[in-house]
Amino acid sequence: MSINFEGKVAIVTGAGNGLGRSHAMELAARGAKVVVNDFGGSVDGQQSGSNSPAEQVVEEIKALGGEAVANPASVTDVAAVQQMVNDTVERWGRIDILINNAGILRDKTFTKVSLEDFAAVVDVHLNGSIICSKAVWDQMISQNYGRIVMTTSAAGLYGNFGQSNYAAAKLGAVGLMNALRLEGRKYNVKVNTIAPMAFSRMTKDLMAPGVADSCKPELVSSAVVFLCSEDAPTGEIISAGAGAYTRVQYIEADAVYLGPETTADDVSSAWEKISDMSNAKVVTDVGASMKNVLSKLPRKK
C-alpha cells in the first residue's frame, strides 16, 4: 500500500452506513485515526437516530487493528459539530481529512415537495458540508495541511426527476468546493468532490440486482481515499462507480459577440451559433470564463 495515512486524523460524516462506512474503514486500514460520525437516522432523516451504527463501525475498525472513535453529532448542529472538532483536536492533536458524506433523501416532484422537506435535504447535504468544513477550516489552515472531500451526485450535476431538493443541495456542494479550493491552495488545503454510484440502503430500491453486485462502496472509496492523499489534486470532481472512474469538468462554447445593441430577437436568431459546442473549451476559473466573453469584443482603435 503506498497511500498511507499514518499520523493523520480524519473525520468522516455519515460513516455509520454505506459509503461513509467504507471510506472510514479504508482510511483506518491505511493508518488514519478516524472519527466515525453518524447521527443514526433513517434514509429520510426523520426517524431520530442513535449512535449505534457509528459505534458498530468503530468496533469493526478496532477489530482490524485500527483506531477510531464514534461521534453522534448531526452535521446540521453547529454546536455539536464544533464540539466534535474540538474533541478530535484534544484527543489526536490535529485534523487532516474531512469527508462530507452524510446525506438523506426526501424525493418528491417539485409540485408535491413541501418547503420543509426541501429545507431538510438542503440542510444536511449543503449546510452540513458548510458547517463541517467551517469547523475544521482554521485547524487545517493553521496546520498548513488539509484534505476535504465533498459528496455530490449525478442528480446534482445533471438534475433528476423528483429530486429538486437533492439536486440543488448537491450542486451547492460543488460550488462550495470551487471556492474553497482557491482559498485553501496557499495552505496546502485541497478540496475535491466525489460523485458516487454505489449500492447502499439509500439506493437499494433503485438498482437492478446485477448492477448492485458490481457497485461496491469500496470501489468509490478508492477514489475518495486518493482525493484525501498527500498527492491529491485540488478542485476536481471524480465520478466513480462499479470500478470505473471519470473526471467531470465544465465546458463553455466559444462566446459569440452580437454587438452593443443586442436584442432578445438577435439572441434568438443566433441561438444555433451560441449553442454550437464544436469549439467548446474546459473552463476552470472565473478569469477564463470572463476571457471567453471579453476576448470577443471588437478591439478599440
Ligand SMILES: NC(=O)c1ccc[n+]([C@@H]2O[C@H](COP(=O)([O-])OP(=O)(O)OC[C@H]3O[C@@H](n4cnc5c(N)ncnc54)[C@H](O)[C@@H]3O)[C@@H](O)[C@H]2O)c1
Ligand atoms: N449510493 C449512491 O449511489 C450515491 C449516489 C450519489 C450520491 N450519494 C451520496 O453519498 C452519500 C452517502 O450515501 P449512502 O448511499 O452511503 O447512504 P446511506 O443512507 O447508506 O448513508 C448515509 C449516512 O448519513 C447519515 N446521516 C444522515 N443525516 C445525517 C446527519 N444530519 N448527520 C450525521 N449523519 C447523517 C445516515 O445516518 C447514514 O448513515 C450521501 O451524501 C449520498 O447523497 C450516494
